[in-house]
Amino acid sequence: MEQKKVGILGGGQLGRMLISPAIDLDIELHFLENDSDAPCSAVSKNFHKGDITNEQDVLGFGRQMDVISIEIEKVSADALEQLEKEGKKVFPQPAIIRLIQDKRLQKQFYKDNHIPTSDFVLIDNKEELIKYLTEKTKSDSNLFPIVQKLGKDGYDGKGVQILKNVEDAKQNGFEAPSLLEEKVDIEKEISVIVARNEKGEIAVFDAVEMVVNEKYNLLDYLLAPAQITESQKEESIRLAKEVIEKLGNKEGINGMVGLLAVELFIDKKGNILVNEVAPRPHNSGHHTIEASTTSQYAQHLRSILNLPLGKTTLRSSAAILNLIGEENHTGKPFYEGLDKLLDLENVYPHIYGKKITKPARKMGHITILGNDVDSIKEKIDKVKSSIRVITK
Structure with a gap:
């Protein structure tokens, strides 16, 4: 295999964990990150200082690479689209990154593609939020609690809140464009990580069960494999495959290339609903380093370089x-x-x-x-x- 220069936008812990499998395959990894103390800075000789949200910084970095990818979604999609036009391989594809960057577009994508997800409504500002909730409570006494999510820039539990009543919305509602979601009566939260290369090969890791730290609204711990029924396992895998393939059915893209974490809810009635996705290595796949035949990090590199995908057997x-x-x-x-x-x-x-x-x-x-x-x-x-x- 000819050695490739792979540029990763972001220099955090997810990028850091890409380094070991890159060494194994003699892949030359480069990182772009504005924080000189980022986790990758101390362990990568190819650490470039620059703003991953700045179009010119990303263009300058990307033009030196054979393949460009990400370890965080908050990047300049404009720059990535330009690099793609210039013939650079950018995976996941920029149009998909742009869609996933905005939770409002994400939810609309699920609805348009008949992928099961919780009911939602799009809200443009706080004034519209209060007006909508005030009117809706007149006809729906069971409206609250309801989940509000910022369209953009939410992460690790930030940008997500539960509104208990209209007064709560007046005090704490987000000013920026957001969405309101029905609060699902959750039995379990699970995640399925799926990978796809340019040849169209797909590999799926077993579903894991996620237990959330309610105080901080981020993952406390996960269990692999998820303690779910065989039919739920099959349905979660089917949905993950459907999402990664349908994400690519736009603007001439034939299926997403890269690694995709699909977070799902199982409600008290047994229904499986897609919550959110992340187009990169994910917190819910860390266990694969020790527990799986192929780690999610090795799989990410295999997928974006169009290499055969690794087996996803859970060894423990x-x-x-x-x-x-x-x-x-x-x-x-x-x-x-x-x-x-x-x-x-x-x-x-x-x-x-x-x-x-x-x-x-x-x-x-x-x-x-x-x-x-x-x-x-x-x-x-x-x-x-x-x-x-x-x-x-």
């Missing part, structure tokens, strides 16, 4: 715990109890190398392997209590 049951900054601790991180954690069998910490910790900031993750999910569940609290991210 697994759990992932997010390692987040403790409350009241902002500054240089200290990983209290790391030595205790390293003494535990089948427990694998991944420290992201961030220079500053903040409350609820993702500072790393911990993988736990075991023979079955039940035995792993018994370990979770012990692992959680073994380590804290604090400042000294």
Whole structure:
């Protein structure tokens, strides 16, 4: 295989975890990131300082690469579209990145393509939000609670809130364009990661079960495989394949190329609904580094370089715990109890190398392997209590 220069927009932990499989395949990875202390900066010799949302920075970087991809969605889609016009390979395709950047467009895409998702309405500003909710409550006494999501720039639980009544909307409603979603009566949250290369080959990882930290609205831990029925497993895989293929059915694109994390809800009636997608490696796939035949990071590189996709067999049951900054601790991180954690069998910490910790900031993750999910569940609290991210 001829060595390729692959440019990644973003230099965070997801990019950092791409480096190991890139070395294995002799892929020359380059990163563009504005933060000189980003996780990739200390471990990549090809770290370029620049703003991934700035059109000129992205153009200058991308023109030096053979293939351009992303590790975060908040990038200059205009620049990527221009690079594509100039003949550069950009995966996922810029039109798909642009669609996914806006949750309003995402939801409309699901509706237009008959992909099951929760009911929603698009809201342009806070005034329209209050007017809509005031009118709607006259005919629907069960309207609240209702979920409001910012169209753009929400991440890790930010830009998502639950409104309890009209007064709540008046006080806390988002000013920017948003969407209102019916609050699903959730039985389980699951995620399925699917990959597709230019040849049209598709590979799907088993569904994982996600348990959300309600306080911060981000992943607390996940279990792999998800504890769901065989029919639910089959339906979740079918939906993931449908989404990655239909995302490409526009503007001459024949299917999305790259890695796609599809987050789904299973409601109390057993219905499976698509919540959101992310067109890149994802928090819900970290366990694949130790637990799967092919990691999501290796699969991302295989897909964007049009290589044969790796097998997705789950070799071991697994759990992932997010390692987040403790409350009241902002500054240089200290990983209290790391030595205790390293003494535990089948427990694998991944420290992201961030220079500053903040409350609820993702500072790393911990993988736990075991023979079955039940035995792993018994370990979770012990692992959680073994380590804290604090400042000294």
